[in-house]
Amino acid sequence: MQNRQIILKSRPVGRPTGDNFELKEIEVPTPAEGEILVKSLYISVDPYMRGRMSDAKSYVEPFKVGEPINGGAVAEVVESRHAGFSKGDVVVGRPLAWQELQVVPAETVNKIDKNAAPLSYYLGILGMTGMTAYFGLLDIGKPQKGETVVVSGAAGAVGTAVGQIAQIQGCRVVGIAGSDEKLRYLKDELHFDEVINYHEEKEMEKAIADACPDGVDVYFDNVGGEISDAVMANINKFARIPICGQISLYNATSVPTGPRIQPIILKKSALMQGFIISNYLDRFPEGITQLTEWVKEGKLKHRETVVKGFEKLPEAFIGLFDGVNTGKLIVETK
Amino acid sequence: MQNRQIILKSRPVGRPTGDNFELKEIEVPTPAEGEILVKSLYISVDPYMRGRMSDAKSYVEPFKVGEPINGGAVAEVVESRHAGFSKGDVVVGRPLAWQELQVVPAETVNKIDKNAAPLSYYLGILGMTGMTAYFGLLDIGKPQKGETVVVSGAAGAVGTAVGQIAQIQGCRVVGIAGSDEKLRYLKDELHFDEVINYHEEKEMEKAIADACPDGVDVYFDNVGGEISDAVMANINKFARIPICGQISLYNATSVPTGPRIQPIILKKSALMQGFIISNYLDRFPEGITQLTEWVKEGKLKHRETVVKGFEKLPEAFIGLFDGVNTGKLIVETK
Incomplete structure (x- = not known):
């Protein structure tokens, strides 16, 4: 062989x-x-x-x-x-x-x-990516019915799961992704409320403000960098920001800099928390059971x-x- | 009159x-x-x-x-x-x-x-500053016995209360302040475990590493800016960072920039949360009762x-x- x-x-x-x-x-x-x-x-x-x-x-x-x-x-x-x-x-x-x-x-x-x-x-969806979305969004983001959830890297494996789980919770869902094809998928097949193409938007901060007339309650961050700066400028008081990934920075060869975010976190009494899925090892059975149920019910496309x-x-x-x-x-x- | x-x-x-x-x-x-x-x-x-x-x-x-x-x-x-x-x-x-x-x-x-x-x-100590220390440290920082708590602006009203409450919880307490007189006060009268003069230290990141051989579990941030960058470089996995103030940035006339902290928050599964004391309005009676008791017992100097x-x-x-x-x-x- x-x-x-x-x-x-x-x-x-x-x-x-x-x-x-x-x-x-x-x-x-x-x-x-x-x-x-x-x-x-x-x-x-x-x-x-x-x-x-x-x-x-x-x-x-x-x-x-x-x-x-x-x-x-x-x-x-x-x-x-x-x-x-x-x-x-x-x-x-x-x-x-x-x-x-x-x-x-x-x-x-x-x-x-x-x-x-x-x-x-x-x-x-029934493995690490589904569980990453499930625990990051529900345990850290704690989305409440009627709130606005923004997810970056929205067309990615974790992003699509995050958006759909947020919809199941009764939230308004706004996705940020980098091509019109991805946007169409999010909007037409997954029924995201709004989608933003970060490659085409010249003023991301305004685009997010327009897509989120009631501000941002939960920002599920997969990408970091300037996209996140633009979202952070639109967060509401008591916003929750699960930090799941920072893909825009992974190839950086020096320490990435940007606007300091602590002043916004302070002003908004916001919560930002990083996580890795292994933190939730003891709760995996709960996650798999719920995700499998949603997949079978057709609520969670993959x-x-x-x-x-x-x-x-x-x-x-x-x-x-x-x-x-x-x-x-x-x-x-x- | x-x-x-x-x-x-x-x-x-x-x-x-x-x-x-x-x-x-x-x-x-x-x-x-x-x-x-x-x-x-x-x-x-x-x-x-x-x-x-x-x-x-x-x-x-x-x-x-x-x-x-x-x-x-x-x-x-x-x-x-x-x-x-x-x-x-x-x-x-x-x-x-x-x-x-x-x-x-x-x-x-x-x-x-x-x-x-x-x-x-x-x-x-029995007013807003005492309660700010009490709720910020205990509710967000959640210090556990034996953990290391770092507080910036340590000689200030909130900082001194934070350090003493952390001691009451059984933590190792490291204070950062800006003059030797303040450091002496923290060390000699409040018995902080270690103190750091940010005006004199050339390498703050190393100074914090030296003062915190087991890393930083809780960073109570009163000041922001470069001092906080140096502390953040030393946080442990699952660190908690209550953001109470950002005095080093208050007089900034343009948006302050610095190293992005989301990658650290991600890597360390850390939690950063801003707050203002009015968030805890409904728990003030609990705070005043406990603080008054500690003041009477001589555990909390002011x-x-x-x-x-x-x-x-x-x-x-x-x-x-x-x-x-x-x-x-x-x-x-x-």
């Missing part, structure tokens, strides 16, 4: 390029007692991985140069030496290496129901951009920074 | 000067039914008043040009036309005008016990800088921005 992996060849400086990655052929490993050999089916490609490619201390360990990238993936059991798993079972693991075939300790993966939803959903071919992983990852994806970006290995 | 008031003559641009104020002689007013005539005894002089001198929308109404400044004050009843008040009663009012004698509706003031504590305490002479109000206010005060700054009218 062929086996390949993608390693981090060098740490990107600024925007990642193909040269930072290397595709290597390797042996197929053999599982020991208590281990399973799995074959990657769907691999998650996420903005936060950029942070792990740098050497700086962050909320997760940096990737090591010369070793494979790792992250969320759905895989099929090829050979099992653990009583709880059989050949053909499907599991979700986090992390799994960017590798076609790999051996893992059985306790690092979770078996999933092959029939409940398409398998790739477990990397998105869109994926699926790139085919294991070897396309680096290219797909780099494309994240051009916003090529609508919804969750996934590489299907075959 | 002589009567005087201090009006806002013009709005300050940048740092306030004596020219922004005017001392005027006026008539002694006569109370109507339901009103009382009061004589100001102690008048509170606070940094937040700078914000109200600007025209910009803020969390409280701007002062009007040509009208007296107003704020917290302790006053004595000179004449009462309300059954609940008698001549000689002492009241605390917020706001009272910067005026020697004034008429107010009886329901806008609260009678205080003349014997429980020195009268000026009701403008400080220091005031008292400037004598009603006409000194503008000068005292301007002096705030040079850090002339240790603890609460009060003008005694006689």
Whole structure:
């Protein structure tokens, strides 16, 4: 059997390029007692991985140069030496290496129901991205019926889930994204109340004021930078701002500067809180149950951009920074 | 009887000067039914008043040009036309005008016990500043035993209360202030664990790291700006940052810029929340009861800088921005 992996060849400086990655052929490993050999089916490609490619201390360990990238993936059991798993079972693991075939300790993966939803959903709406939206919005944002929720990176995997969960809570939902195609999707298919194209708007602060006549009560921030400055200028008293991502700053090569936001946070008695989904580990069952229910009821649509071919992983990852994806970006290995 | 008031003559641009104020002689007013005539005894002089001198929308109404400044004050009843008040009663009012004698509706003031504590305490540790420290630290900062609490503006009225309340909670307390005299007071009289002089430290970020070997769990921010940047660079995961004031920025004539803090808030899953004491109006009785108890037990020391002479109000206010005060700054009218 062929086996390949993608390693981090060098740490990107600024925007990642193909040269930072290397595709290597390797042996197929053999599982020991208590281990399973799995074959990657769907691999998650996420903005936060950029942070792990740098050497700086962050909320997760940096990737090591010369070793494979790792992250969320759905895989099929090829050979099992653990009583709880059989050949053909499907599991979700986090992390799994960017590798076609790999051996893992059985306790690092979770078996999933092959029939409940398409398998790739477990990397998105029923996985980390769905839970990120669910806990970030509900636990930190605490949206109340009738309030206005603004989400940046709105057409992304987390963004689309945030907007829809906010709608379920009875909120007015305004999405910020970077292309007319994305805006059409948000408006026509997900029924966002207002959408803003940050590439075309010359005066973002005014555009947000126009889209939010009652001000902004919750700002779910996926992007940071100037887009966030414009939203922050429109927040209401007691606004809540979950900080989920700062993708506009991830490739910065020096400390990004901007208007200080503490004066606004003070003036508005606002709350800003950063989070990472693992903070909510003990509440995952609650999240999965609720999200699955909403998906079945058709209240929560899920869109994926699926790139085919294991070897396309680096290219797909780099494309994240051009916003090529609508919804969750996934590489299907075959 | 002589009567005087201090009006806002013009709005300050940048740092306030004596020219922004005017001392005027006026008539002694006569109370109507339901009103009382009061004589100001102690008048509170606070940094937040700078914000109200600007025209910009803020969390409280701007002062009007040509009208007296107003704020917290302790006053004595000179004449009462309300059954609940008698001549000689002492009241605390917020706001009272910067005026020697004034008429107010009886329901806008609260009678205080003349014997429980020195009268000026009701403008400080048993007034808005004590409650600001109490609710900001405990409700937002949520300090846990053994954690490290850093407070900027540490020698100010709020700062000294914050540090002592943090000590009562069993925390390691680090204070940042701007003179060796203040540092000595914090260290020798209030027993702060560490103190940092931001005027003398060349490398604030390192100074804070040295003073906080286990990192910063709670940062009670009174000042903003570069001092806060240095503290933020040292926060721990799940840090809490109550934003109480931003005095270093109040005189800024353009939007202050600095390193973006959202990436740190994200990386550390930190919580930053602004507040104004009126958010806690319904919990004031709890605050006063607890603070009075701590004052009586000697756990909460209170220091005031008292400037004598009603006409000194503008000068005292301007002096705030040079850090002339240790603890609460009060003008005694006689």
